[in-house]
Amino acid sequence: MAKTATLKAEERKRTGSGLLKQMRKEGWVPSVVYGGGQDNLNVKINAKAFRELLAASASDSFLVNLELDNGNKQLAFVQDIQHDSLSSTIVHADFLAVSATTEITAHLPIILTGEPIGVKNGGILEQQLHGIDVTCLPKDLPETLHAEVGEMAIGDILQVKDIEFPEGVSAAVAEDLLIALVAKTRIAKSAGADGEESEEGAEEAAAE
Numbered sequence: 354m355a356k357t358a359t360l361k362a363e364e365r366k367r368t369g370s371g372l373l374k375q376m377r378k379e380g381w382v383p384s385v386v387y388g389g390g391q392d393n394l395n396v397k398i399n400a401k402a403f404r405e406l407l408a409a410s411a412s413d414s415f416l417v418n419l420e421l422d423n424g425n426k427q428l429a430f431v432q433d434i435q436h437d438s439l440s441s442t443i444v445h446a447d448f449l450a451v452s453a454t455t456e457i458t459a460h461l462p463i464i465l466t467g468e469p470i471g472v473k474n475g476g477i478l479e480q481q482l483h484g485i486d487v488t489c490l491p492k493d494l495p496e497t498l499h500a501e502v503g504e505m506a507i508g509d510i511l512q513v514k515d516i517e518f519p520e521g522v523s524a525a526v527a528e529d530l531l532i533a534l535v536a537k538t539r540i541a542k543s544a545g546a547d548g549e550e551s552e553e554g555a556e557e558a559a560a561e
Contacts, residue, residue, distance in 0.1 A: 355415055355496040357428070358406050362386070362396040362419040382443050386419065386429055389450030396421070400443060407434075411496040412484065414459035419448065428491065430457050451491050458488050458525055461495065463516070463532060467503030471535035476507040482532045485513060486525040493521030502533060510534045 365376070365383065373383050381397040396419070407413065413434055419427045429448035437444050451457060462484045469478050485498070500516050514528035 355410075355494050357416045357418055358410075359418045359420060360398055360402060360406065361422075362398050363422045365395050365397040368395075377442075377444065382446055384446040384448060386427060386448045386450055389427075389452065389455075391450065394421075398446065403443065403446065412460060412462050414461060414494075415496075416451075416491055416494060417448070428452070430459070430491070453491060456488055456490060457494065458486055459494060460484055460486050461498050463498045463500060465500055465502050465511075465533060467501050469502050469505040469509075469535045471505055471507035471509060474507060475538060476535045477538050478502065478505070478533060478535055480533045482530060485530070485532075487518070487522050488525045489522040493519065495519050495522060500532065502535075505533075505535045507535050507537055 362384065365381075376383055376397060377400070380400050382400045382403055384396050384398050386394040386396055406415075406417070413431060415431055417429055417431065419429050421427060428451055430451050431446065432449040433447040434443060435445040436442065449455075449457070463480075463482065465478070465480060469476070472478055487498070498516060498518070500511060502511060505511065510531060511533040512528065513524050513526060513530045513532060516524070516532070518524065
């Protein structure tokens with residue numbers, strides 16, 4: 354299970370594009386906490402602290418304990434992060450209030466482990482899909498998904514159904530989606546062609 358970070362959140366009452374812009378200049382990220390059977394809560398979070406959490410996380414899908422300025426705490430899932438199209442700075446964040454029984458959908462990176470047999474034999478490992486959506490309860494949310502590829506030979510493929518998901522975690526995408534494959538390189542193909550020609554030449558020489 355992924356670690357749950359802690360983040361302070363202060364209620365905000367200023368609205369309007371000009372006021373939000375000023376808030377960002379002051380080092381805050383305007384945010385909203387919604388869901389959990391409660392009214393939407395407008396908050397602001399420290400931009401630097403949030404960037405540090407993102408840098409330390411394997412993906413943008415993670416849980417946080419929001420420490421509200423009224424003394425309460427709220428477990429929340431980072432639902433959406435909006436960036437400025439030019440500067441890439443964070444301009445807004447949405448948090449989904451969750452409980453222990455709330456099923457969440459997260460986009461997690463896929464880490465391939467091991468060196469395929471096919472690579473040792475001259476092939477190349479090509480990862481087609483680097484992350485997928487999964488569903489689980491907050492307590493079961495992992496940071497990443499791992500797939501062992503050591504036994505893959507040239508021509509073998511790895512699909513979503515081949516991943517061993519942690520207990521309580523299931524894929525929210527089609528199980529036949531292609532994640533990776535071991536393909537022949539040009540060198541391997543050339544070597545194979547040369548080998549065939551050599552064998553044919555040997556057979557012809559033997560016949561003569």
